[in-house]
Amino acid sequence: MSQDDFYQNSFSMVLQSPLPLTDRRSFASQLEASLLASNLTAATTTLNSVTTTLNSVTSFSSSSQYLRSTIGNNDVTTTSTTESDSKEDSKGDLHSEETKITALVPSNSSDTEEDESSRTSTDKPRHHHAHSHSHTHSRDSSVNSPPPIVKETLDACVTVSPTGKLQVKQYELRRIIGQGAFGIVNLGVDVNTGIKYAVKEFSKAKLRKKDRQNLFRLGHRGRGPGRRGPTVQAEEERSPLDLIRGEIAILKKLNHINIVKLYEVLDVAAEDSMYMVFELCELGALTEVTVGDKLGKIFTDSECRDVFQQMVLGIEYLHEHDIVHRDIKPDNLLRSADGTLKIVDFGVSEMFTKKGDDMIKKSAGSPAFMAPELCRSHGEVSGKPTDLWSMGITLFCIRYGRLPFKSGSSFELQKMINENEPDLSDEQDPRFRTTITKLLEKDPSKRITLDELRNDPWLTNDGLVPLISKDENTQNAVLEVTEDDLRGAVQQLNGLFRVLKAVYKFKQLRKSPSSRASSRDRREMAAGEPSDRSLSPPLIDSPPSEPANDTAKPVEKPSDSLLAKIDALLVQGDSEVEDDH
Numbered sequence: 027m028s029q030d031d032f033y034q035n036s037f038s039m040v041l042q043s044p045l046p047l048t049d050r051r052s053f054a055s056q057l058e059a060s061l062l063a064s065n066l067t068a069a070t071t072t073l074n075s076v077t078t079t080l081n082s083v084t085s086f087s088s089s090s091q092y093l094r095s096t097i098g099n100n101d102v103t104t105t106s107t108t109e110s111d112s113k114e115d116s117k118g119d120l121h122s123e124e125t126k127i128t129a130l131v132p133s134n135s136s137d138t139e140e141d142e143s144s145r146t147s148t149d150k151p152r153h154h155h156a157h158s159h160s161h162t163h164s165r166d167s168s169v170n171s172p173p174p175i176v177k178e179t180l181d182a183c184v185t186v187s188p189t190g191k192l193q194v195k196q197y198e199l200r201r202i203i204g205q206g207a208f209g210i211v212n213l214g215v216d217v218n219t220g221i222k223y224a225v226k227e228f229s230k231a232k233l234r235k236k237d238r239q240n241l242f243r244l245g246h247r248g249r250g251p252g253r254r255g256p257t258v259q260a261e262e263e264r265s266p267l268d269l270i271r272g273e274i275a276i277l278k279k280l281n282h283i284n285i286v287k288l289y290e291v292l293d294v295a296a297e298d299s300m301y302m303v304f305e306l307c308e309l310g311a312l313t314e315v316t317v318g319d320k321l322g323k324i325f326t327d328s329e330c331r332d333v334f335q336q337m338v339l340g341i342e343y344l345h346e347h348d349i350v351h352r353d354i355k356p357d358n359l360l361r362s363a364d365g366t367l368k369i370v371d372f373g374v375s376e377m378f379t380k381k382g383d384d385m386i387k388k389s390a391g392s393p394a395f396m397a398p399e400l401c402r403s404h405g406e407v408s409g410k411p412t413d414l415w416s417m418g419i420t421l422f423c424i425r426y427g428r429l430p431f432k433s434g435s436s437f438e439l440q441k442m443i444n445e446n447e448p449d450l451s452d453e454q455d456p457r458f459r460t461t462i463t464k465l466l467e468k469d470p471s472k473r474i475t476l477d478e479l480r481n482d483p484w485l486t487n488d489g490l491v492p493l494i495s496k497d498e499n500t501q502n503a504v505l506e507v508t509e510d511d512l513r514g515a516v517q518q519l520n521g522l523f524r525v526l527k528a529v530y531k532f533k534q535l536r537k538s539p540s541s542r543a544s545s546r547d548r549r550e551m552a553a554g555e556p557s558d559r560s561l562s563p564p565l566i567d568s569p570p571s572e573p574a575n576d577t578a579k580p581v582e583k584p585s586d587s588l589l590a591k592i593d594a595l596l597v598q599g600d601s602e603v604e605d606d607h
């Protein structure tokens with residue numbers, strides 16, 4: 027590939043990046059200046075700046091840090107190009123780009139000797155507590171490490187694995203581990219890595235039905251009704267993934283040890299199924315509570331405290347980022363193999379645009395865990411206190427193995443929630459009685475807040491088991507959720523990824539001028555791929571050392587035709603942006 031082609035590609039990359047028009051123009055003119063000066067070093071610097079700016083203005087800083095750290099740590103495990111991958115690639119669309127990004131899902135290439143049946147997506151050295159008797163919820167900075175990039179695959183294939191199991195793309199579905207309202211949950215094993223996941227299946231027909239009902243009833247989209255759902259599109263224009271877009275958008279943003287991680291979403295175009303690939307929570311739900319007389323598991327005092335502290339930290343993180351879960355209950359609190367609590371199921375969660383606005387409409391959540399204001403109000407209510415109430419009901423359930431308010435009739439249940447007090451007559455610890463009473467306060471304006479809970483005598487065992495600070499808990503800020511995130515933020519990552527690849531290509535060019543590149547290298551570089559799949563691109567922040575005489579190399583002057591092409595690209599870029607507006 028010639029230097030001209032490199033410049034031309036880089037201009038396209040910059041112009042197609044998700045940066046504001048002014049930034050794109052500015053970077054394009056910097057590139058132009060480098061081109062005119064035949065200064066590849068300056069061009070590389072410009073591309074590095076594009077990457078940095080993308081990090082700061084897009085909502086993918088964590089992802090890009092992840093990309094950087096992955097690249098820098100030689101962890102890129104570019105998947106071998108399977109037949110389906112090459113088919114996807116050949117389309118040259120956004121989703122084929124995504125297939126390449128899969129390569130950045132956490133690698134466990136160093137684990138090759140480990141028994142693959144024992145790996146899970148969370149199998150990493152554990153830096154954090156979560157043992158039931160830990161004395162502080164301290165964690166190191168790696169706890170909220172950058173989230174995995176959520177990959178979206180629109181035409182995943184279902185095949186039969188060599189062991190006779192169904193396989194969705196690379197995930198072999200080993201056995202059913204749960205049943206949800208929209209489909210089953212499978213234990214899935216990535217056949218390339220041996221990592222285990224929870225693969226949640228959704229019936230598109232059921233989701234569409236629910237979506238239509240919601241559109242009819244509420245005038246907005248269905249599952250995952252965030253406040254900033256995409257504007258209602260005609261059904262035929264929408265990707266099936268839009269049916270779970272709200273939930274995907276929320277999960278993409280979250281990066282906390284007590285919140286389940288989403289790795290990939292897959293649509294099987296030819297079938298009714300869609301899949302979400304989650305971190306596996308081996309120990310399943312916290313407990314099972316029924317409306318019958320059968321008692322669920324009763325947790326000891328320290329187990330209750332440990333679980334509830336983790337719940338507080340997870341919900342604090344959500345609330346701090348303007349997300350109300352709306353369906354906190356033991357079923358949605360799972361535990362990973364090491365006992366860490368993971369909050370799951372963001373299907374009815376809400377995201378808020380404005381700081382301080384957490385007003386929600388009723389009609390979500392599970393009746394026995396619903397706050398009194400949701401039972402009686404017909405308008406909007408403040409969302410955060412409703413999560414606190416559900417946390418209180420959950421705490422009651424794990425302490426006593428039963429629900430505080432239960433009835434076969436929903437009318438009766440709502441009446442009890444509004445009028446009855448929970449039975450605490452057997453409670454020995456006055457501190458616990460106070461805590462639960464403050465959580466199950468009927469008046470949401472008087473209900474205990476998360477900030478107050480932080481200093482609660484029972485929760486902290488009189489200060490002996492303190493929580494990590496709020497700042498530390500919420501430090502890994504997720505950036506604001508935008509309309510674009512909900513519509514399919516994949517594009518933004520693609521832009522970033524293209525720029526990263528461009529930086530890499532420039533560096534290759536500087537290190538090995540075209541005369542030294544093999545024809546295969548050139549072909550692959552032209553296709554936007556590193557020439558050696560086992561080699562990782564160098565860390566972007568540390569430019570490669572270059573020979574002292576690098577700048578003294580003979581340089582090609584840009585041809586007139588290249589300058590004309592770049593002018594055309596700039597004009598095209600401008601008009602595309604103007605069209606967008």
Ligand SMILES: Nc1ncnc2c1ncn2[C@@H]1O[C@H](COP(=O)(O)OP(=O)(O)OP(=O)(O)O)[C@@H](O)[C@H]1O
Binds near residue numbers: 203204205306307
């Ligand atoms: N990440 C996971 N790891 C292990 N088990 C899981 C995971 N996610 C869900 N499960 C199990 O699968 C079952 C069904 O979960 P799911 O979230 O689909 O149910 P649901 O509450 O009906 O949610 P939804 O309304 O979203 O379908 C649950 O019993 C849960 O224990």
